[in-house]
Amino acid sequence: MHQQLLKMPQTAAVPGHVAVLAFPFSTHAAPLLAIIHRLATSSPNTHFSFFSTQQSNNSIFSVYKQNTNIKACDVWDGVPEGHVFSGKPQEQIELFMKSAPNSFRKAMEVAVSETGRKVSCLVSDAFFWFAGEMAEEKGVAWLPFWTAGPASLSAHVYTDLIRETFGVGGQEDELLSLIPGMSKIRTRDLPEGVLFGNLESCFSNMLHKMGRALPQAAAVFINSFEELDPSITKDLKSRFEKFLNIGPFNMISPAPPAADTHGCITWLDKQKPASVAYLSFGSVATPPPHELVALAEALETSGVPFLWSMKDNSKVHLPDGFPERTASQGLLVAWTPQFEVLAHRAVGVFITHCGWNSLLESIAGGVPLICRPFFGDQRLNGRMVEDAWRIGLLVEDGVFRKHGVLNCLDKVLSQDSGEKLRENIRALKQLAKKSIAPDGSSFNNFVALSDLVFNTKS
Template sequence: MERETHILLFAYPVQGHINPMLQFSKRLASKGLRVTFVTTISIGNSMQALPSHSINVEIISDGSEEAKDAESIDASLERYKLHVSQSLSKLIEKHYSSSYPPKILVYDSIMPWALEIARKIGIDGVPFFTQSCVVNAINYHANHGAIQMPVEEGASISLPSIPSLGFDDLTSFLCDKGMYPAWLELALNQFSNFQEANLLLCNTFNELENEVVNWMTSQQWPVKTIGPAIPSIYLDKRLEDDKEYGVHLFKPDVDACMKWLDTKESDSVVYTSFGSLASLGEEQMDELTRGLKNSNCYFLWVVRETEQKKLPPNLLQETSEKGLVVSWCPQLEVLAHKAIGCFMTHCGWNSTLEALSLGVPMVAMPIWTDQPTNAKFIVDVWKVGVRIKLDERGIATKEEIELCIKEVIEGERGKEMKMNSVRWKELAKEAVDEGGSSDKNIEEFVAKLVNS
C-alpha cells in the first residue's frame, strides 16, 4: 500500500532531543505514515541509514558552516533561528508542492517559531516536548509569573499537582537567571504560543506522571503522552530491527564494553555516565574516581575524550582490575546487561527514562537544567534511587559517592529500589505495547491525520 499521509518531524540538533523524536518517527512509520525526519547539517553526517523503518531523512542548513569559533550562546541561537527559519520554510514548500504534501510538522518545543512557519505555508504544527511533564509544568508556571525568579536559596515552591520543591530540586535556570539567560529564555519560550497548537506531544507515559498529566488535561491542554521513546527491542519488541536510535554523535566502543560486562556477575557493576554535554571540574573527577574505587564494586565509566585529561594520572593502572573507562558506550545495551547493578547518572530525561524502562536503580548526581527535578522524582516519587548530597563547595565527595553506591548495590533500601525499578519497567512496556496508554495516543494521532 502506498503511504499517502505524509508527516514532517524536526528535532533540535542535540543528541538528547534527536533520539526521542527519531524513535517517535519509527513508531509513526510502523503505523503506515510517510515520514520525513528533518535535521541540520551539523548533525546530518552522524545519522545512520534507516531503511528498515521507511524514514526519509532531509538535511537543511543551520548556518553552522558560517559559525565563528568563539561564538557566544546568544549569537549561536540567533544564527540558528535565522538560517533554520529560511531553510525549513523552503523544505516545507518543496514537499508541499510534491505528490504527497505533508499534513503536519512535528517540531521540537524549544523552537515555537516553527508553528508560524508551518501555518504560513498551509500545514499544521505540533510541538514535541523532550522533557518530563513535571518540568514542562514548572517552566509553564515560571513563564506565567507564578515563580519569583531567581529562586532564592532556602525557598520552597508549591505548584498544583507537583510535590513541594526545594531550591535544589529546581531547574538550574530558575535559580540563577544570570548564568544562562539564553537557555532560560529557550525553556520559557516553549510556552509563548503553545495554546495555539491543537496537540502537545510529550515523551513520557501516563502512569509515570499521572498527577501532572491529569492537571494539564484539567487546564484544557491537548496533551498526549507517547513515550518512553526508546528502541522497541527494549520494550514491546513490535518494531522489527529497532535495536538503537540511529544517530551517534560520539563513536561508542561497543565490543570493549560488552565483552568486559560479560565477565561480571549479575548486579555487580556501577555504570557511570553524565551524558553528552555535562562537564565536571578536576576536583570533582578526582573525588568521583576515589569514590568509585573505594566502593569496591566493578565500574564502567564513560568519560568523553574532551574530559579525559581531567582524570587522575594513574587511574587506569590503579583500577584496571575493577574498572573500565571508555569515551562512549551503547548505553541501552549496557543498561540492559544483567551485570549492571546501578546507574550513576546526571539524570538527563532520556537517561532517566532509559533506566526506568530497563529496570535499573539509580545513584542521582544532577548537574544542571532539568536534572535536579528529575533527581527529586527518581528518589522521592518513583523511589528508584538515592541522590548524592553535595558539600558546602558544591562537590560530591568520595565518601558520599561510596556511601550512595553501597546503599543501592548492597543495602536494604537497594532491594526496594530494585523492586520498584522492575515495576516501572513493566509499566513502561505496557504503555507502548498494543492497547497501552502511549500506543493508544499514537493510534489516535495517526487516525486523525489520515482522516483529516
C-alpha cells in the same frame, strides 16, 4: 509490540504531506526521526519532509535509508559566511534560531513544489513556538514533540506563575506545591531560565515562548508513559488540547545491539548479580577534574566493581596510577553499549547526570541511580528520582565528594534501602512495559497521534 503499531491503517482520503521541523542540536532530532519512521512505515502513501541542518540529517538518517516516503530536507544552519565563532555558549543555537522561521518557511515551499502536495500536518520540536503560527497560516494541525519528561515541561508551561509566586532570583528552597505533581520539587531544581540564570538568553526566551504557545497545539506528545507521573499528566491534559505520552521509545523499538568494541558485556558476565557500579555522564556533561578525582578515590576505596564510560581527554584528571591499581576491579572505556549494559544482571547502580534518555534506560534495566545533575532538566529529574519515585539518590549538595559517593554506594549496593530502590524501579519498569503493550496507555496514545497526523485535512 512496535510491529502492531506500525500496521495501523492509513485513513486519509488524500495522500498527505507531513512537514517535520527538527531541532538539530543535542539528542533532539534522532528521537523525532524515530517517531516519524514509525508513522511513515504505517502509511507508505504519506510523504514526510524532515527538515533539519545538513550536519544533523547526515548523522541521523543512515539508519532509515529504507524509508522511501521520508525525505531529509536540509535547512540553513544560520551561520553567516565567514563568521568567526566567539566561543560564547549557545552561539550556534542562537544563530540557528534567528534564521529558523524563515529557513523552515522557504524549505517547506520547496518541498511542496517538488512533491506537488500541500502540507497536511506540521510536526515540530516543541522548542519551535513559531511553528504554531506556521500551522495556522496553512490551516493544518500543529503537533509539537517535547523530548524530555513531563515535570520539566510543566515547569516551562507554568513559568509565568512561578515567577509571580516566588520572584525572579528569589528563595532557592521553596517547594513548588502550587503545581500539580511538583510538590517534591524545590525552586533550585528548576531548569535555568525559569527563575535563575540569564532570563534574557536565547534559550530562556525560546522556552518561555514555548510554554505560552503549547496550549494552542492540536496535541503535545512526549517520550514518557502516563503511569510515571500521573498527577502531572492529568494536569497537562487539562492544559493542552491533547497530551500524549507515547514512550518509552527505548522499550518500544530498541536500537539494534551496538558493537561492544571494548568487551563490556563479556566483562560484566564475570561479575556477581547487582554488584557493579556503571558510570556515564552522557555526550555533553563532564564532571570537573576535582570531582573525577573524588569519584575515582571513592570507587577504589569501596572495592566496588565498576564499569566507567569516560572520554579519553578526561582520563588525565584521574589520580596517578588509578587505572593500573584498579585494573582487576574495574573497566575504564571510551564508550559503552549503554542500553545493553543497563539491562545486564550484574549492574547494581547507575551513576549518571540524570538526562531524560539515561533515566528511561535505567528504568528499562531496573537499575537504581546515583544522580549528579549538571544543567537543564537534570536537577529536576534527579529530585524526582530521589523524592517522588524513590528509585535512586542525589549526591550530597549536587557535587561528587569521596565520602558522599561512598555513602551513596553503600546505601544502594549494601543496605536494605538499596533493595527497596530496586523494587521501586522494577515496579516502574513493569508499568512501562504495560503502557506499551496493546491497549496500554502509550499504545493508545500513539494511535491517537497517528489519527491526528493522517486525518488532518489540508
